[in-house]
Amino acid sequence: MSEKLSTQPYKGTRDFYPADMRLRNWFFGVIRRVLETSAYEEYNGPMLESLEIYAAKSGEEIANEQTYNFTDRADRRLAIRPEMTPTVARMVAAKMGELNFPLRWFSFPNMYRCEKPQRGRLREFWQVNVDIFGCDGFEADLECVASAIRLLRAFGADESMFAVHISNRRFFNDAVSAIANTDAEDCRKISKVVDKRNKIPHEVYAKELGALGMTEEQIARLDSLYSATVEEATAVCPESVGSAELLQLFEMLKRIGLADYCVFDFGIIRGLDYYTGTVFEVYDKAPENNRAMFGGGRYDNLVGLFVNNGKISGVGYGLGDVTLENFLTTHHLIPATFGADRKVLITRFADVPYEHYMLLQNRLHENGITASVYLGMKKFGKQIDYAVKEGYTHVITLGGSELEKGVVRLKELSTREELELTVDEAIARLK
């Protein structure tokens, strides 16, 4: 037994000690309140799914390269979920006849991505997923973008801190067709190049588009769209349904007072093949953290992978805990303490029978007061040190002489004020 096991968590995963957990519970709590106030309902699904549901629509790359996958004893190919959308589409498909559409759903799943960990991207992460199912109109796209803004605003963030970059896949295809006269497959290939434009030198970008048959003049026209307003950009393909959708969405965002948060961005593609209409990404505006934090969009065909006549459209987004924490830290939006409630440590003396402490603890619990007996037997000073380190606000002392007199001593740790009280009086004071 001299060979010791490693105490480190698996690479790219985290241990959540109580302080870490309080932070995560705080920010998921804020999100839950916002979503529940907007009548979203929580769901969850299994951590393991059949690998094929990712292969079918998220693209082979994600399915094979980016998931932890393996074969079970019955030879089923399984993956640890790398994202939630295929699961929720499967769940909607399974109960299509019973569900009451439109649905507003959310979830806080943990998931795994099999890749090299880097800033903001770990192998295990938690993500709030928000989806609306069964509404084909602009109303769902609008609500989806508005809810993303609502979430960040609930933390105190405003338009100086983040922006929602919006585009539309239908518009994108029509604009590219209008400029380069391409078919759907070429268009998809061009979208992959556009998607990585910010990550590669412009020469490489132009060369890749050239290899797809675009002329220099066409590339220049495409380039001009990146700085275009939504009105200028949609003028390239005015007949496009996608153009109409974009204009309507921006008009509605303006009318409900969210224009300052939103910007048209031709470069927003979203890597996943399943998006069909509106796509958006939320950017952190801080110079030191200027990047897409999260995004989402409309996917109209995903439920159809599971059932015939599965024409249920979806619009949604997912926001990871690591990204959110980086954003809140960057903008100093994390409070110093979370609900520092009163919390009472009952210190212990050897000359008092132990049941008195346990029964006193019960009395406090029954009155809704967070309390615990010091476990074990150490010197009084050590017990007080323990209380201070653990964030207890009060200490109750019950020694032999207090027991005889039928009282306790209640001490407030911040003021060091100490009072001799009956248990009832102490409870009344603590309440």
Add this chain to the structure above:
Amino acid sequence: MSEKLSTQPYKGTRDFYPADMRLRNWFFGVIRRVLETSAYEEYNGPMLESLEIYAAKSGEEIANEQTYNFTDRADRRLAIRPEMTPTVARMVAAKMGELNFPLRWFSFPNMYRCEKPQRGRLREFWQVNVDIFGCDGFEADLECVASAIRLLRAFGADESMFAVHISNRRFFNDAVSAIANTDAEDCRKISKVVDKRNKIPHEVYAKELGALGMTEEQIARLDSLYSATVEEATAVCPESVGSAELLQLFEMLKRIGLADYCVFDFGIIRGLDYYTGTVFEVYDKAPENNRAMFGGGRYDNLVGLFVNNGKISGVGYGLGDVTLENFLTTHHLIPATFGADRKVLITRFADVPYEHYMLLQNRLHENGITASVYLGMKKFGKQIDYAVKEGYTHVITLGGSELEKGVVRLKELSTREELELTVDEAIARLK
């Protein structure tokens, strides 16, 4: 695309639709409140762990047979956690110098067990794990048993519905030694037979003990312990530390008023090899569901697997969501509704510009009222049907004529009472 993917979740796992999720959130919410009131702190750890931490102490059987395990690209052998205790022991070991002992910790992890699903045992489950670290004395054992009772009582369960069966591993070893004059290894083998006594015919049980060298008379003496009181049983080995621990624990349980919930049971072993002292299992008393629901005990050597001088003792238990739900259902302890709060659907008419609905929704949210605009455009009657099915309590109507008059119509769905009000009046009424 005519070949459709299955809509079923992976065998032994569950989809949690909103109604299922409300139930789970309700019972984990009750548990969280009870534990937090007793000053327990929440933690969590990664879903994937190195396989060796299970092999090292949970026994090879669990590690290899009962986990989902695989090798990652860097050839690390990983397992999806089948239980939480090795993770929490690793976490405690990693920060042993910084942590403020004793710790009272809890967690709600999801985990996977690779076995045939059966009633009360699924492949994926959630479990509340409660552990106390760093208290060697009876106080931690007592608090641990008391907290298990507190949890079930918080749901309205009482001593007519469940019982805590208690024994002690040290006592067991000493009692078996006293009866059969065995060494530690034989004792361990005998414990495996005792552990399955209720699942096998008595002849098989007696034969297996005989094969381990026990005489018929010794087996008869062992048998008599199953119906013994704690005083009778401990008389077999009165000098045993385990006997003293058992007697003290039962005495304390009596003094703090929990004797009616607790019973000595020689047959309680707990399969896992890591237990060293007190062991207990909580039994459902319902005739139709009479079985061990969950259990735990003291494990003094687990942290030591990770660090030298890692002498941090632990006492803990874990309670699975499937088991808890079965228990609550059996005893009719699940309320018909969970917090049926007021929830307002804003119905929609085509002749009113949509921003009015979104802005009204914002007003309600700002006042803390759960509200949503009906997404899409259907006939009024269909929108009302939707509201009823989704559990909305109120409907707000804002048509063209209301808009002109600057009012809305607020309808309470249960009474069908409808009032024409200004938005401020409606908000005041809903608050």
